[in-house]
Amino acid sequence: xxxxxxxxxxxxxxxxxxxxxxxxxxxxxxxxxxxxxxxxxxxxxxxxxxxxxxxxxxxxxxxxxxxxxxxxxxxxxxxxxxxxxxxxxxxxxxxxxxxxxxxxxxxxxxxxxxxxxxxxxxxxxxxxxxxxxxxxxxxxxxxxxxxxxxxxxxxxxxxxxxxxxxxxxxxxxxxxxxxxxxxxxxxxxxxxxxxxxxxxxxxxxxxxxxxxxxxxxxxxxxxxxxxxxxxxxxxxxxxxxxxxxxxxxxxxxxxxxxxxxxxxxxxxxxxxxxxxxxxxxxxxxxxxxxxxxxxxxxxxxxxxxxxxxxxxxxxxxxxxxxxxxxxxxxxxxxxxxxxxxxxxxxxxxxxxxxxxxxxxxxxxxxxxxxxxxxxxxxxxxxxxxxxxxxxxxxxxxxxxxxxxxxxxx
Amino acid sequence: xxxxxxxxxxxxxxxxxxxxxxxxxxxxxxxxxxxxxxxxxxxxxxxxxxxxxxxxxxxxxxxxxxxxxxxxxxxxxxxxxxxxxxxxxxxxxxxxxxxxxxxxxxxxxxxxxxxxxxxxxxxxxxxxxxxxxxxxxxxxxxxxxxxxxxxxxxxxxxxxxxxxxxxxxxxxxxxxxxxxxxxxxxxxxxxxxxxxxxxxxxxxxxxxxxxxxxxxxxxxxxxxxxxxxxxxxxxxxxxxxxxxxxxxxxxxxxxxxxxxxxxxxxxxxxxxxxxxxxxxxxxxxxxxxxxxxxxxxxxxxxxxxxxxxxxxxxxxxxxxxxxxxxxxxxxxxxxxxxxxxxxxxxxxxxxxxxxxxxxxxxxxxxxxxxxxxxxxxxxxxxxxxxxxxxxxxxxxxxxxxxxxxxxxx
Numbered sequence: 017x018x019x020x021x022x023x024x025x026x027x028x029x030x031x032x033x034x035x036x037x038x039x040x041x042x043x044x045x046x047x048x049x050x051x052x053x054x055x056x057x058x059x060x061x062x063x064x065x066x067x068x069x070x071x072x073x074x075x076x077x078x079x080x081x082x083x084x085x086x087x088x089x090x091x092x093x094x095x096x097x098x099x100x101x102x103x104x105x106x107x108x109x110x111x112x113x114x115x116x117x118x119x120x121x122x123x124x125x126x127x128x129x130x131x132x133x134x135x136x137x138x139x140x141x142x143x144x145x146x147x148x149x150x151x152x153x154x155x156x157x158x159x160x161x162x163x164x165x166x167x168x169x170x171x172x173x174x175x176x177x178x179x180x181x182x183x184x185x186x187x188x189x190x191x192x193x194x195x196x197x198x199x200x201x202x203x204x205x206x207x208x209x210x211x212x213x214x215x216x217x218x219x220x221x222x223x224x225x226x227x228x229x230x231x232x233x234x235x236x237x238x239x240x241x242x243x244x245x246x247x248x249x250x251x252x253x254x255x256x257x258x259x260x261x262x263x264x265x266x267x268x269x270x271x272x273x274x275x276x277x278x279x280x281x282x283x284x285x286x287x288x289x290x291x292x293x294x295x296x297x298x299x300x301x302x303x304x305x306x307x308x309x310x311x312x313x314x315x316x317x318x319x320x321x322x323x324x325x326x327x328x329x330x331x332x333x334x335x336x337x338x339x340x341x342x343x344x345x346x347x348x349x350x351x352x353x354x355x356x357x358x359x360x361x362x363x364x365x366x367x368x369x370x371x372x373x374x375x376x377x378x379x380x381x382x383x384x385x386x387x388x389x390x391x392x393x394x395x396x397x398x399x400x401x402x403x404x405x406x407x408x409x410x411x412x413x414x415x416x417x418x419x420x421x422x423x424x425x
Numbered sequence: 426x427x428x429x430x431x432x433x434x435x436x437x438x439x440x441x442x443x444x445x446x447x448x449x450x451x452x453x454x455x456x457x458x459x460x461x462x463x464x465x466x467x468x469x470x471x472x473x474x475x476x477x478x479x480x481x482x483x484x485x486x487x488x489x490x491x492x493x494x495x496x497x498x499x500x501x502x503x504x505x506x507x508x509x510x511x512x513x514x515x516x517x518x519x520x521x522x523x524x525x526x527x528x529x530x531x532x533x534x535x536x537x538x539x540x541x542x543x544x545x546x547x548x549x550x551x552x553x554x555x556x557x558x559x560x561x562x563x564x565x566x567x568x569x570x571x572x573x574x575x576x577x578x579x580x581x582x583x584x585x586x587x588x589x590x591x592x593x594x595x596x597x598x599x600x601x602x603x604x605x606x607x608x609x610x611x612x613x614x615x616x617x618x619x620x621x622x623x624x625x626x627x628x629x630x631x632x633x634x635x636x637x638x639x640x641x642x643x644x645x646x647x648x649x650x651x652x653x654x655x656x657x658x659x660x661x662x663x664x665x666x667x668x669x670x671x672x673x674x675x676x677x678x679x680x681x682x683x684x685x686x687x688x689x690x691x692x693x694x695x696x697x698x699x700x701x702x703x704x705x706x707x708x709x710x711x712x713x714x715x716x717x718x719x720x721x722x723x724x725x726x727x728x729x730x731x732x733x734x735x736x737x738x739x740x741x742x743x744x745x746x747x748x749x750x751x752x753x754x755x756x757x758x759x760x761x762x763x764x765x766x767x768x769x770x771x772x773x774x775x776x777x778x779x780x781x782x783x784x785x786x787x788x789x790x791x792x793x794x795x796x797x798x799x800x801x802x803x804x805x806x807x808x809x810x811x812x813x814x815x816x817x818x819x820x821x822x823x824x825x826x827x828x829x830x831x832x833x834x
Contacts, residue, residue: 088778088779088782088784089779090779090784090786092784092786093785093786093789094786095786095789117778117781117782118774118777118778122753122754122774125754126754126756126772126774126775127756132772132774132778133775134775344527345531345534345535347535347536361543362543363535363541365531365541366541369497369526369527369541370497370498370499373497375499376499376501376502376785376788376789377499377501377502377503377504380502380504380785380789
C-alpha cells in the first residue's frame, strides 16, 4: 500500500526510468486495489483552526469536513450523486437504524453499504449507542452493553462494543466509531464520571474487537461532560489505547452553545495533534464555525436535511423560513451567492408555492440548498485557514448573518 | 416567423451567398425569437398507428408522445431535468390546480409557467373542466360555465370558456385545451348528447376567446361518450371550427378498456388526418399501446408518477410491487433492460428497503423508473411504426408482459 508521501518517494527513485510510463501503470493499478492507507495530513493552521486532508482508499476528505447524515441508507430527499455535487466528501450512516432495518447482515450480503446505497466515497458510521439512548424503547444498560427494543417493531436487540464493531464491519464503514455511552446533560458529576469510565473500558473492548483492518479507521470518543478533569482523564485513556482519530462526544446534547464552546476551549487540545478530531452531532452554522475555530476537523448533523424538509433555509444572511407569505410573489433566489439548483433555477415564489403545496420537490430543493450552504461554508473555512485569514472570515461570517434576510419587495 | 419548410425555402434562395454564413446568423437569431409556428408533420403510418413530430417554438414533440403530469407546477418527486432525461418532450399542467394555487395571475407576474417551474420544453394545459368535476366542491353547471368551491380552502371560483382561455394564456401554455364538460360514464344518451352539444358551443367560445396566438396551439375536444353517432356529430362540429389538434375526451372515465377500444376503433378516424390526436388521461401501458394502434398521437396520465410513490413499478415483464417481501434480499435490478438510475444503480433489495422505510428516495427513484419505462415504450412504438413492424411490436409487448416478473431467488 502506498500513501501520497510514499508515492512521491517512489517517483523520485525511478528518475532513471521513463517515470511517466511507470506512473501510468500505477494509475491503472490504483483502480484495482486500495492504494491508500487511512491517514491524516494537517496542511495548515490559523490560530487553533486547522485544515488538512484525510486519505482513505475510497477518497480524500478535506477538513474541516461536514458530513451529511444518511440515516437509513439515504440522505433524505437527495440522490447520492446530488449529495456529492454539494461538495460532500463523506457521509454518516446510523448503525442503530441500519441494524434494525434492513439489518447489517443483509447489507453485507448485498455487497456492503456503499454499493447498497450507491455512494462510493467514504462513509463514517456511528456506534449505535447514542441513538439507542434517544430512540429505542425499554433500554437496559450494563457493563456488558445495552439491550433495547426496536422503535420500529418492538423486537429485542443487544449492542455491545463487540457487536457494534461487527455491525460496522458488516456495513463496510470506512470510519468506525467506538461504542460508548453518552449521558444527557445536565447530569451530576458522579454519573458523568462513571459513564465516562465505562465508555473508556468499552473503547478498549472496541479497539480489541476492531482488530487490524487496513484502509479502515477506528475513532475513539472522548466523554466527560462539561468537567475539564474528566475530559482530561478520558483523553488520556484514549491516547493510551491509540486510535486513528478522536471524537469529542457528549456535547450538543442540550447544554447550549456557550457551555459547548467552553468545553471546546480545552477539549480538542487534549487530543493528539496529528489525528482528526470529530465533534459529533454539530450543528448550526455558527456552532460549526465556533468549533472549527477551536480546533475541530469533522462534524455531522441532520440539521441541513431535516430543516430542508420543514422549510427552514440557511443562507449567508441568516435563516429564511420559506413558508412565510412574504415570499409568495418574490422572483428572487433564496441566496444570490449560492450556486445550488434551488438558487440557480427557482424563485422564492416557486419554493414557497411547492412548500405550501406539500410537493416533494420542496424538500428536494431545500435540502440540496442547505447541504450546499453547509459545504460552501466548509470550503470557505478551509480556504480562510489555508490563507491565514480565519479571524477575518469569522468576523465577516457573523456580520453578514447579522444583516438578516434581504428586504421584502 | 419561420417554420422548417420556410427555412428550407429560404436556404434555397440564397445559393449565391455564402449560405453557411447566412445559416450561422439565422442559428444565432433562433435563440432570440421563436422561429417555429405550431405544426404537425406525419412521418409514417403502419396500419392505423402514426408517428410524426409536432413542432413548437419551445421544441419538438415526437409522436406518439406520452406527457407526464405536472399538476401543481411539478411532476411529483422529480426534478424537471430528470423528467427531460426520461425522454419527455412535453408535460401537462393542470389549470384547475394552478388557478387555485399559486393562481394564474401570480404565475404570469413571475414570467409564466415554464420559467416558474424551470421547464423550457412545451407544456400542454388542460382546461380545468375535468378536474372541477372530479375534485371541487359545490359545483354548479350552467350554459355560461361552472362555479365551484376550491378543494383547498373552500373559496368560490368560476370557469367559463373565456376564463379558461385567459388562465391558460396567463400560464403561457403552448398547447391550450378547449373548456368542455365531460359526463361520467355510464350516463344515458340524452345526457351525453346535451353535454356534448354544450361542449361544442363552448369549443366555439374557446376558439373565439383564444384568438390568434402564433406559436401557441388550441386543441378541440371531441365528446359523445360511447355513442358513435354523437362522436361523429362532435367531430364534425370541431372540424367546422378548426383546431390545431383534436382530443378524444370523455374516455378513461370508468368505462373499461374494452369499451374504450371499441370507441377508439372509430373515433380517431373521424378527426383530420393532418392534425395531432390526443387521448386524454390514458393510461396503463396496454391502454397506451392499444390507443396508438388505433391512431392516437398523444396521451397523458398520472399513473407512472402516482404509482412510483405507492411502490407499483412498470417493467417490460409486467407490474412489480416493490413492497413485497420477495424483494428484500434480491440484488437484481427492477428491469434489466432499463437504463434509468433506479435500475442502473440500485438493487430491488435497496428499493424495497427505502420503500418500507418511507424514504423520499423511494418515490424519487420509482417515479423516475416508471416515467422512463413509459418514454421507452413510446420510443419503441415510434421506431416500430417508422420501420413498419408495429404489429410485431404489439405481439412482443404482450408476450413479454405475459411472462410476468422474474422468478424470486
